[in-house]
Amino acid sequence: MRMTIKVTLIGLTSLGLSGVAAADSFSSLSEATGDSADASARFVASGGQVALGAVAVPLALVGATTESAGSAATTIAGDLWDTANAPLSVDNDIAMAQPLPHVPRTPDADTKSGEQ
Amino acid sequence: MRRSFKSTIAGLALVALATTTVGPALADSGSSRGIGDAYFTSEEAADYSKDIEKTLAETGARVAIVFRAGRDRDQLPEGIDYTHGAFWVYQPIQREDGSTMKGYVVWNLFHGDGETLPRTQSELVQDFPFDFVTGAKAEDLAVIVPTPSMQKRIMTMMAEGRYEAVHDPDYSVIASPFDDKYQNCTEFLLDVVAAAAWQTTDYRQLKVNLSAHFEASTVKTGPLARLFGPLVDEQVKLSDHRGKPIRTVSYASLARFMLDNGYADETFKVTPSSVGGTRIVMR
Numbered sequence: 001m002r003m004t005i006k007v008t009l010i011g012l013t014s015l016g017l018s019g020v021a022a023a024d025s026f027s028s029l030s031e032a033t034g035d036s037a038d039a040s041a042r043f044v045a046s047g048g049q050v051a052l053g054a055v056a057v058p059l060a061l062v063g064a065t066t067e068s069a070g071s072a073a074t075t076i077a078g079d080l081w082d083t084a085n086a087p088l089s090v091d092n093d094i095a096m097a098q099p100l101p102h103v104p105r106t107p108d109a110d111t112k113s114g115e116q
Numbered sequence: 117m118r119r120s121f122k123s124t125i126a127g128l129a130l131v132a133l134a135t136t137t138v139g140p141a142l143a144d145s146g147s148s149r150g151i152g153d154a155y156f157t158s159e160e161a162a163d164y165s166k167d168i169e170k171t172l173a174e175t176g177a178r179v180a181i182v183f184r185a186g187r188d189r190d191q192l193p194e195g196i197d198y199t200h201g202a203f204w205v206y207q208p209i210q211r212e213d214g215s216t217m218k219g220y221v222v223w224n225l226f227h228g229d230g231e232t233l234p235r236t237q238s239e240l241v242q243d244f245p246f247d248f249v250t251g252a253k254a255e256d257l258a259v260i261v262p263t264p265s266m267q268k269r270i271m272t273m274m275a276e277g278r279y280e281a282v283h284d285p286d287y288s289v290i291a292s293p294f295d296d297k298y299q300n301c302t303e304f305l306l307d308v309v310a311a312a313a314w315q316t317t318d319y320r321q322l323k324v325n326l327s328a329h330f331e332a333s334t335v336k337t338g339p340l341a342r343l344f345g346p347l348v349d350e351q352v353k354l355s356d357h358r359g360k361p362i363r364t365v366s367y368a369s370l371a372r373f374m375l376d377n378g379y380a381d382e383t384f385k386v387t388p389s390s391v392g393g394t395r396i397v398m399r
Contacts, residue, residue, distance in 0.1 A: 054244065056209055058275075087174050088176055090173045095217065095246065097243040
């Protein structure tokens with residue numbers, strides 16, 4: 001089956017890439033998120049806050065009991081699909097994974113041990 | 117004499133790979149940090165990833181398959197435009213303060229970093245659209261939107277734990293989709309789609325089915341790279357190709373398979389632009 005390409009212009013939010021060519025750029029994600037306060041300030045222009053260390057709420061089936069999912073679990077319910085293709089809402093916050101932590105090899109050097 | 121011979125072979129291999137890259141060019145499924153300097157600033161990645169989320173949300177897609185180029189395009193073999201793909205799943209996201217937000221979670225397959233996990237092994241990792249876009253080295257991303265039925269089947273697999281059942285941790289950057297020897301991120305996507313379509317996680321049965329119905333992409337590479345590639349890069353495996361042309365799963369071949377068989381509604385590409393986005397709808 002041959003694939004033909006049609007170009008449809010759909011407006012997305014302007015990024016102004018040409019204008020940010022000289023802006024600060026982070027060489028690695030760990031740099032970008034190392035100072036969460038500074039990272040938050042940089043993201044204000046996007047209209048959302050940084051949600052560093054966010055985690056996905058596990059998916060669960062209707063009627064299934066998962067201790068870790070809790071009451072906020074997304075259930076794959078039948079009515080979830082009754083409005084298939086209906087628009088969904090997305091929050092403006094930027095979720096991002098935490099950088100890999102450095103854990104000292106020996107306990108005596110591990111000054112950050114214990115839950116925080 | 118033996119050391120000199122090995123050095124000569126290694127040198128030839130490096131020359132071959134410098135001119136005809138296969139493994140290094142395709143290797144991108146190692147976390148969302150990508151390889152080399154970032155293409156987007158963090159602000160750009162934040163805006164762009166959020167735009168893509170909202171675009172998917174407007175279509176009502178609860179599951180989408182998104183691809184990025186984690187390498188400069190001029191480093192990629194002919195016929196390969198993207199190096200990493202993952203499921204983007206619409207589900208609640210919990211902030212550190214316990215509150216929840218709405219958005220997409222990215223379900224990836226990443227190869228090991230060589231420290232916490234061998235580079236020849238892979239694991240299933242979740243992160244977020246921002247992290248995914250951060251790893252891109254080209255501005256365009258490709259998207260496949262499965263049909264609502266396929267989206268539901270895939271989400272149900274994820275909820276029931278059957279999603280992990282089709283993961284093969286033995287990693288090859290150019291894994292063949294027609295056997296159970298090795299797997300890369302794009303083959304894993306295909307395997308999940310196939311498992312959802314055929315309603316089975318019997319891996320051998322899936323491979324038989326795909327051998328009959330799936331047309332893979334051919335990776336064009338020179339004979340020297342094919343000969344010496346495995347010597348230089350442990351992630352380059354050729355034993356599953358059995359001397360035949362290297363055929364693997366790409367965005368194009370997965371999109372074609374899903375569209376041709378009614379498993380996807382559409383596929384398109386998105387790009388950031390100072391004027392507006394360009395959505396290339398492919399049929």
